[in-house]
Amino acid sequence: MAIVVQKYGGTSVRDVERIQRVADRIASTKRAGNDVVVVVSAMGDTTDELVAMAEQISPQPPGRELDMLLTAGERISMALLAIALHERGIAAKSFTGSQAGIITDRVHRNARIIDMTPGRVREALDRDQVVIVAGFQGVSQDTKDVTTLGRGGSDTTAVALASALGTDVCEIYTDVDGVYTADPRLVPDARKLDFVSFEEMLELAAGGAKVLQVRSVEFGRNHGVRIHVRSSFSSADGTMVGPEEDMEDAIISGVAHDTSEAKITVQGVVDKPGVAKTLFTSLAEANINVDMIVQNVSEHGHTDISFTVPRDEASKAGEIARRLVADVDASGVTVDLEIAKISLVGAGMKTHPGVAAKMFTALADAGVNIEMISTSTIRISVVTAKADVQVAVQAIHAAFGLDAAPT
């Protein structure tokens, strides 16, 4: 029998009623003659609520104990889902990450899967049982402690299980019906994509599209598991994420935006070797995630270095930069919390010249000022004022005709 791996996110199992609906869908997949493995997230905002309780007690809860706490969430949703399946006459068994053989390193709160030993999953499938696995969690190889895979880690659990079980597609059910050419809340005529390549999906996710965890896409790409992103509220096909060779030849796939970052500029840096090294080493040591980095052309031996960081790390990053101002012979530091990052992503752009020019023209015509630019082979990102985000995304979306299907 074919093994179908399905992952349901927190909104899909938000309450008992939605769990019942998910159980109906799983039951019909099973009755259609498939072996079914389900990965499930915690119900609704459970994880956030648990984190909030921990933070009431300690501003910096120890990782091991926080992971122990958070994994209670999937335990609840997976057991309720198994109970709902039993009630439908479907034999089902729930397994924790540890029981399902999700073996990780020991980096609490952000562990990486280093091995998969799903012996108990296979046994249950052999007994014709639906298997329900707790998403987001694993067990550390050496210390046998409970670990979690980071925000959105259930996607990675699902893709890793699909790979370990030799299945080449993993279904990710969510509250949207696929990946769009832009966020439909910003661009009403945004269009659902039938297909995006792994590389494009990685750039879209890095650019702010929240539909899949970046690591799950990397896992899918590295292990040849296609990811079908679809809605848990309909039976329509969603978006398939797969290898580039599956692709039709659209130049551009979509526009992502992210308003959760801040921009920090170190001004008037003396243009000599080692300055960037000093700055970014200090930031790394403080565990600050730097995203875009742009260094302008040197004028008269001085230059500006700008970079973006998550907004809630901006004040810490600004402080570190200010402390270094003397060391790097800079004249000052500015922190701008009101920015947006807008990214145009498309595997086709690497063979089509003029994409950047067209994007910048669209922004200029819309009166949007560009503060930073950074590019990869299949992505162009710009930073603008946060107030411009909707106008900018709409202008780019229109300029590239993304509302119409590729011909």
Place this chain on the structure above:
Amino acid sequence: MAIVVQKYGGTSVRDVERIQRVADRIASTKRAGNDVVVVVSAMGDTTDELVAMAEQISPQPPGRELDMLLTAGERISMALLAIALHERGIAAKSFTGSQAGIITDRVHRNARIIDMTPGRVREALDRDQVVIVAGFQGVSQDTKDVTTLGRGGSDTTAVALASALGTDVCEIYTDVDGVYTADPRLVPDARKLDFVSFEEMLELAAGGAKVLQVRSVEFGRNHGVRIHVRSSFSSADGTMVGPEEDMEDAIISGVAHDTSEAKITVQGVVDKPGVAKTLFTSLAEANINVDMIVQNVSEHGHTDISFTVPRDEASKAGEIARRLVADVDASGVTVDLEIAKISLVGAGMKTHPGVAAKMFTALADAGVNIEMISTSTIRISVVTAKADVQVAVQAIHAAFGLDAAPT
């Protein structure tokens, strides 16, 4: 260093504020130079809430999945407690029942501990860490599934851990400050007992006193672990439960009452061998817990058999009895939901004649009619109308002078 085992119940860790208070107490026990092992229940009504969600989905949730669900409760409380200890500068590590080596049979929802392998607990103690263990849960020896030990099972977890770690006292913190001569809500001058024997505690618990799980008392008696029942809201000594030889010579320890049972009477049974066997075998096969059984003296070859069962099993039990009426040549079945069971418990009564007579006299003088009587060597139980419970308990409490300390 001495190992102190402390168990905190659900009311003691009801919210974050109470968890902080419990953490303070543990921290001071640790700072006083003890090795500390803490067993913790789920916060407040968490377990009931989880059961209610499961029952929304299925009237009879499968045991394996219900156990998976319920064990989320202790996971939350123990992790929060460990976080609170870290915040106080005390190294602490939480362990699930499985991680702590609580090995059980596979009777879901009511598993029995069959082995203890607390290797990880000892390791953590050797590293000077406070150990926090999830109460109420274990792992089945053969199937490696998560199990629970039944209502109040955290008491048993604590006593079993104390025994496995070679400690001869286990502290049970609760929302009352010890075991009383009667329920203070019924008898305002009820007195806290300094000591009760294991046997008396078993009889009191069976008689309706809810302060300790029966199985934990059995475990303590069989393995020589004294149980100190005390309040988590004060530092006063509570009640020590221990072997009879520790006892001062009070005749009577206390009066327990239970209004959660129903009485079923099968009338006019022909007095011949095998009748009781047929009836109680059928009840056992239906998993109905029968408590008291009384068969009256036979008159003219016919007799009545009365027995008590938990009230929520009364209609099922009545139905079974009615179905058997013809088989056992009986004339009818009555079910009485409005009863109370009142038990007088005291290790001293076995060597003091006249205790029963004094109790019955007290009840008669108070105008309370006795419907059933059953006795053990250290207990006399009567069934009365539910409406009489307070009058009956007060009358017995006064007749035996239980408000005054024994001389």
